[in-house]
Amino acid sequence: MRWKAFHYLNPVTTADKESFGFKTKNCPPVVEEMKGFEEGMIRIIQNIVFKKTHSQFQQELKGDIASVKNDDRLFVKADKTTNFYKLDIPNYKRLLEANITKTHKKADKKQQSMMDEEARVITKQLNIDDRVEKTAMKEAFITQRLQRKFCKQAYL
Numbered sequence: 001m002r003w004k005a006f007h008y009l010n011p012v013t014t015a016d017k018e019s020f021g022f023k024t025k026n027c028p029p030v031v032e033e034m035k036g037f038e039e040g041m042i043r044i045i046q047n048i049v050f051k052k053t054h055s056q057f058q059q060e061l062k063g064d065i066a067s068v069k070n071d072d073r074l075f076v077k078a079d080k081t082t083n084f085y086k087l088d089i090p091n092y093k094r095l096l097e098a099n100i101t102k103t104h105k106k107a108d109k110k111q112q113s114m115m116d117e118e119a120r121v122i123t124k125q126l127n128i129d130d131r132v133e134k135t136a137m138k139e140a141f142i143t144q145r146l147q148r149k150f151c152k153q154a155y156l
Helices: 002-009 032-046 056-070 089-103 109-125 144-154
Strands: 074-077 084-087
Touching: 002 032, 074 089, 084 089
Parallel strands: none
Antiparallel strands: 074 084
């Protein structure tokens, strides 16, 4: 809200820089006219009081959460439903490795650094290098299609 108020009160200072939809990492300036509103919002949040309730549903939910936390198996989401399937860790890892290496291969560090450099050059050319972060290395995961395929095989 501070940015909106700042640009409303100072329409001349808006930047003409193309950001391609990336939001700025800069903090909005303090708007004196909004201080009372902000302090009121903080007071409302600080004065929230929760009450203890005990319902049958909450007791069942607490039991379900405890059983999930104590189970040694993984809970794998099913495709297009809210169902989850329990899989042993070795089966999950085997399925993950087999399906990833079937259609993809791992790239070496040199290729990764070349891609990072190319992305850096592109963001610099578009003048959005202050808004785009370097691509993070992530672990692979099973897609929903592969989960469905494996779950059908596991229960046959």
